[in-house]
Amino acid sequence: MIIPDYPINEIERQSEVNNYKLVDTLPESDFDNITSLLSTIFDVPISLITILDADRNFFKSHYGIDFNETPRNTSFCSHAILQDDIFIVEDARIDPRFKDNPIIELYQTIFYAGVPLITKNGYPLGTLCIYDHKPRQLSDSQKQVLKTIAKQVINLFELRLSNRLLDQTKQELTERNNELNKFASHVSHDLKSPLANIVSLTDLLKEEKENTLTKESTEFLGYIEDSAQSLKNYIDGILIHYKSNELLNEDKDYINVNDLFKEVQRILLLNDNQLKTTVYSNQIFTNIAAVTQVLINLVDNGLKYNNKANPEVYLSFTENQKHYTFTVKDNGNGIAKQQQENVFELFNNNNQTDVKGKKGTGIGLFTVKNLVKKLGGTVSLNSQLNQGSTFTFTIEK
Template structure:
């Protein structure tokens, strides 16, 4: 018996094997299906998918045998990875490399055929191989099939590696998102209090100095108030953006559009404003998320409106697979070349209405809509108003 030699690139080959994180993993049906298919096509009792570690031959899949590994110095696969093509031993009892090999007696191994598993970098990770208890030969179709199955094993390994990498990236992103949420919450708490103090103090300053402040001084105070309000809106917007996903965990329920409209009226509508809606029962929706979307859209419709009588209308339509809502206003409108940009986070749009914006609210709305498997769009004309339409499941 002759123990197999190590390939000349053994150190790099071992590194490649480890990169797949496959050694000592549990059986998987995708690999087991391939060994069963190999045994069936070649009409043999045993088929294996093996990965050669430094000192052992690990069986990722073993059909017709209960072993999960064997010593590398006894393995047929150790010889197979030294070849560039399929490695076939028709009768191991007559091959000097395998005479006195314990596998011949213990497992009654006589015939062997193995195809090296070649990764995209050219390293031979292991084999897909078959055994029989008697001498035999493979025909052309069987050899071709075994090579094809070997390529499928490599495809599975590559897919597994990519999925592992994507799961790692996903975990890192989730951790970063959690940290961002925590940071947003901390910042909002720590900054909102002094901002509220600034707003309150500027109000007191104006009240205590009525008639004593010059026009320039009053203008400076207005600048302070406006800047403080913008900063407060940024903080509220960031917190809302990173906490919006929590709304998606709410259970779906049947609701009345009038109930949501009444809530919006209490929060946003003043004397010179109207909120119209077509009352309907909306079945099986996430009320929390829908309410947040509509509140944001109605708030924008009122905020960017220069009419003496501000009118906002909510329309609802049941589609075959989705719920469709439209929020229509008679506000200042949005220029055509800006209508795509308004949904980008932190993208602020200049307007002649002197109303500042943070570029967060509509991005939050879009985020919620898309995570409810819907879409949002806008149609608008300067001076006449806008219609925001969105669908959700």
């Protein structure tokens, strides 16, 4: 018996084996189906998908035997991975490389044919192989069949690796997103208190030193106050955005549409002239917290960006077999047609100012779109300058 040499790139090959994580794994039907099919096609008692580990030959799938590994130094596959093409032993009993190999006597493995399973990086992980208890030969067409099926095994290996790496990436992204949420929430909370102090102290300073401050100093205090207020609005927007994702974890529940609209009115402290709606008897089953947040954002925008003497927002509702549809219509400033396409982008405020002359943060509508999308719906805008805007969004039932 001749013990096969290790490949000259064994260190790199072993690293590739470790990367694919096939050794010591549980049986998988995709691979077991292949070894079963091989035994039928070639009419052989044993067929294997093997992975050559550091000192053993692990069987990822085995048909015709009840064990899943053998020592590497007596393995036929250790010879096969040294080849670029199919490796055939017609009668191991008279082949000097295998004569006196204990596996021959123990399992009557007289005939062997194996194709190295070579990865896209050029490293042989193991083999797809068949054994017979008697000497035999393979025709050219049979050799081609074995090599073709070996390619499919490699494809399965690659797909399995890709899926595992994808799962890893998804897990990493989830963890990073969670960390980002915690960071944003923590920093936002920590910044709110000193910002509030700046605004309050600026007001006190303007009131107490009104007679001693120059006009220019008073203007500077006003700039400080405006800047602090703008930053506070950004922080509030960020907090609402990140908290909105938490709303998606809330359980669905039943609510009457009228009660939903009244809750929005209560939270925003609006009267019946500011928020108008028709009486609805519809009972809906949805994520109440998330839908409420969407409505609050849209209604608040409809009144905040509204220079009319009597600003008002009208809420309406319809439903079909698959979706609930909400409409939020205002008589506000409207949005120019060329700007409507970008209103849902993060930090895009179209340079609009609210009734207090303050620019928006561009976070609210981005949050609306994010929530609606994750609730299985869509949101759209129809608007005309100086006439108002109509936002329509759907929620999947």
